[in-house]
Amino acid sequence: MDHALAFSPDYATARQRIRTAAEHARWEQQALALGLDDLTIDVVWRGPKNAKRVLVVSSGLHGIEGYLGSAIQQTFLAGHMAEQELPEDVAIVFLHALNPYGFAHLRRVNEDNVDLNRNFLGKGESFTGSPPMYADLDSFFNPKSPPRAPWTTFPRALWLIARHGLGSLKETLPVGQYEFPKGLFFGGHAPSKTQELLDEHLPTWLGDAEQVVHIDFHTGLGPRATYKLFVNREANDPAVDDVKRWFGNDVVEAWDPAATSYTIRGGLGTWLAERFPDARYDELTAEFGTRNVVQIVEALRSENRAHHWGKPGSAASRAASNRMMQAFAPIDGGWRRDCVEQGIGIVRQALAALLETP
Ligand SMILES: [Zn+2]
Numbered sequence: 537m538d539h540a541l542a543f544s545p546d547y548a549t550a551r552q553r554i555r556t557a558a559e560h561a562r563w564e565q566q567a568l569a570l571g572l573d574d575l576t577i578d579v580v581w582r583g584p585k586n587a588k589r590v591l592v593v594s595s596g597l598h599g600i601e602g603y604l605g606s607a608i609q610q611t612f613l614a615g616h617m618a619e620q621e622l623p624e625d626v627a628i629v630f631l632h633a634l635n636p637y638g639f640a641h642l643r644r645v646n647e648d649n650v651d652l653n654r655n656f657l658g659k660g661e662s663f664t665g666s667p668p669m670y671a672d673l674d675s676f677f678n679p680k681s682p683p684r685a686p687w688t689t690f691p692r693a694l695w696l697i698a699r700h701g702l703g704s705l706k707e708t709l710p711v712g713q714y715e716f717p718k719g720l721f722f723g724g725h726a727p728s729k730t731q732e733l734l735d736e737h738l739p740t741w742l743g744d745a746e747q748v749v750h751i752d753f754h755t756g757l758g759p760r761a762t763y764k765l766f767v768n769r770e771a772n773d774p775a776v777d778d779v780k781r782w783f784g785n786d787v788v789e790a791w792d793p794a795a796t797s798y799t800i801r802g803g804l805g806t807w808l809a810e811r812f813p814d815a816r817y818d819e820l821t822a823e824f825g826t827r828n829v830v831q832i833v834e835a836l837r838s839e840n841r842a843h844h845w846g847k848p849g850s851a852a853s854r855a856a857s858n859r860m861m862q863a864f865a866p867i868d869g870g871w872r873r874d875c876v877e878q879g880i881g882i883v884r885q886a887l888a889a890l891l892e893t894p
Contacts, residue, residue, distance in 0.1 A: 583627030599638015
């Protein structure tokens with residue numbers, strides 16, 4: 537089968553396909569309602585609820601990025617691996633569309649403009665603050681006027697990069713901020729509904745786990761149709777050696793202040809490790825490359841502008857959604873096929889890693 541076909545045209549179809557595929561594969565399922573429209577986070581799983589070893593595969597924490605994760609989950613469910621025999625203490629849990637609003641509305645953020653991967657602050661952390669340079673950048677990245685012709689913004693983005701340097705922009709913009717509710721990378725003023733639902737329901741599957749390997753699928757930065765696995769551990773943590781052995785030295789990146797990856801606040805992985813302290817919890821953010829950083833930032837900027845200051849359904853707002861698709865779920869058969877195949881490979885490696893421990 538052509539894996540590009542596993543991509544759904546919209547959130548509602550993706551969800552229906554996941555439910556149908558889970559039924560065919562005889563996995564169990566439960567829909568967690570967001571309490572908004574008909575939006576749900578769907579959990580589909582096989583194996584016992586109190587499993588000692590659990591593979592978690594999640595999609596759509598960043599809304600629109602869920603097109604790829606959903607396609608990977610569907611492809612796995614449709615394949616023979618979905619019915620492969622497993623030891624009785626092993627479970628596989630798929631979390632479909634962690635940010636269903638963003639998925640349904642082609643946004644990266646949720647119904648409150650919150651970047652969910654900046655919303656999972658740990659105990660004792662407060663929803664306040666922003667990186668020192670952020671206020672300067674907000675006027676550029678969040679202009680308070682309806683969108684204009686798109687070609688006028690490119691030179692300004694390049695000028696900004698020339699002035700501040702790409703490195704310092706990368707360290708400032710995506711870190712997470714809690715002071716500009718209509719700005720980019722806003723982490724919220726309180727735990728999101730998604731966080732509440734995970735807090736309430738995840739112990740059902742992970743409460744007794746001793747080992748969890750969790751792949752959280754994303755799209756965006758990086759060379760087109762290739763991926764990196766960002767492991768939620770510091771580079772000198774000996775556990776990183778296992779992760780590199782499981783997934784390959786060249787694709788795994790741990791936290792390293794000297795490297796290109798920036799340290800974000802409120803990431804899902806840190807919160808999960810804290811929430812389940814009795815488990816060895818390896819959370820990996822699988823990030824598949826789409827377009828270059830200027831195109832991605834520009835897509836985020838124009839969509840954010842159209843959403844807050846433009847007219848819904850206008851030509852400018854449709855153009856902005858279109859750019860979001862190109863930046864986070866390219867309508868390109870080659871990209872889609874390659875990424876689903878690689879994604880399935882990652883899930884396979886994660887399962888093998890889990891089965892390696894007796
Ligand atoms: Zn993402």
